[in-house]
Amino acid sequence: MAIKDILAVVDTGDRDEQFVRDALAFAEFHGASLSILVLSALPSTDYALTIARPYVFLQEYTDAVEVKQQRIAKLARASNVELRTISDLPANIFTKSAVYARYADVVLFGPAGNYDYPPIRRETIESILFASGRPVLVLPNGHKPRALAHLAIGWNATREATHALRDATAFAMPGAKIDVIVLDAKPSTKGHGSEPGTDIARHLARHGFASTVVPSSAGELSDADALVKAARERGAGLLSLGAYGHSRLREIILGGVTRDLLGGAAIPLLFSH
Secondary structure, eight states, X not given: OOOOEEEEEEESSSSOHHHHHHHHHHHHHHTOEEEXXXXXXXXXXXXXXXXXXXXXXXXXXXXXXXXXXXXXXHHHTTSOEEEEEEEEOHHHHHHHHHHHHTTSSEEEEOOGGGOSOHHHHHHHHHHHHHHTOOOEEEOOTTOOOOOEEEEEEEOOSSHHHHHHHHHHHTTEEEXXXXXXXXXXXXOBTTTTBSSTTHHHHHHHHHTTOEEEEEEEOOTTSOHHHHHHHHHHHTTOSOEEEEOOSSOHHHHHHHOXXXXXXXXXXXXXXXXXX
C-alpha cells in the first residue's frame, strides 16, 4: 500500500530542526499528507528527573507550544502540514499518541538526541508500537528520501519479524533487492527451519524481490550493532526489524536489539510489532 498519511513526532525542544526538515522532505517525496505531533509533557512524579526544564505555570507550557508551532510553521512555509499538540501527563501522552498513530501509514521519529526528553520519546515509540498497529521509522539526521532498490530485514523467524517484513515491502521498489540478515541463527523446527532464512527468502522471491540470505555473527559486537553493520556493509537503504520479540521488562533488565536501537542509527530503522 502506498504511503499517503505520515505522522512525525517531536517535543517542545529546539533540537529537532533537521528532523522537521527531513520529515517534510519525506512527505514531499511520497506525495503524502504530513501531520506533526508536538508532545508537551506536564511534570509528574515518575518523570520529575526526566523533564529537565520544569514549567511552574500552565501558561509557560502554552507559551512553549506556541513557540514550537511557530518554528514548525516557519520551516514548513507553503507546505500543507497539520499541527497537533498533546499537553498532558506522560502516561496520557503515550496513550493519545498511539491513537493518533492508528490513522497514519507510518510514524516518523528523529534520533534520541533531537529531543529534550529522550525517555518520553522512547516510551511514546513503545506505546505506538504496542497499541497502534503501525510501524515506526527512525530517521538519521539529514536523511534523503529515495525509492528503495535495496533494503534489509533482520530475520529471526518471529511474528514480529514477519510484520516488519510486511511493512518494509511498502517502501521497496518492485523487484527490489532484500537482504535477509540472520544473526547467529540455528536450525529450528519452531522457527528458522533446517536452513535459517531460506524459507522467507524463497517467499520474497515469489513476490518478485531479489532476496539474499545473509548469515551474520555478532562476534564482539552487540546484536544491534551487528545488524546495523551488516545492513550498511551490504549497501541497504533501510533496516527493518521486529520490535520487542521479548517483553519490555526483559529488555529493560537484560537489554535487547529493540531497546539498543530505538535511539537511532546511521541508517533508517523501521520497527514493527
